Amino acid sequence: MKKFAFLMLAVLFSASTQTLHAQSSDTDWRVKLNQELPLLGHRNWIMIVDSAYPLQVSPGVETIETNDDQLHVLREVLAALDHSTHVTPNVYLDAELLYVTDQAAPGVSAYRQHLKEILHDRTVKSLPHENLIKQVNDAGQTFHILVLKTALAIPYTSVFLQLDCKYWPAAAEEQLRQAMRGHTAPQ
DSSP, X not given: OHHHHHHHHHHHHHHHHHHHHHHHHHHHHHHHHHHHGGGOOTTOEEEEEOTTOOOOOOTTEEEEEOOSOHHHHHHHHXXXXXXXXXXXXXXXXXXXXXXXXXXXXXXXXXXXXXXXXXXXXXXXXXXXXHHHHHHHHHHTXXXXXEEEEOSOOSTTOOEEEEEEEXXXXXXXXXXXXXXXXXXXXOO
């Protein structure tokens, strides 16, 4: 009887330890995001990627395993960026995602629908996966890239968020550049 009670306690302790570990790794990515977001600016990237996304070795690329659902991570990252006063995301998706079928990757149609709902009011650009990886690799030579790796196992589902200045829109930058070319400073 004592052996059974001891065995039950050991099983319960093991289960609670695993639960705590899963929760702590789930919170670690949020803590990291909250710590880094104030430091990030235009030209930095945040990526929410599937489980097979490669570990990149560019000096500025930092990868964190979230052990979390990709769409859940994406919602939280977008919410944090929406509440930020200094950066806003330019959203990029893999162009290949539109061509992946449920036959080849079960669940991809449902994933695309959920993704569309999450990104509904945002401008989204699609580029071939290799082009996006190259852009990230190039940016990682000079700028910080935060990669949040998720548990999703559907190909070409990575979401690339290139950060831009929230309080200085592209139109204002273009107007500034035109004024500088024409050498007309405002009064």
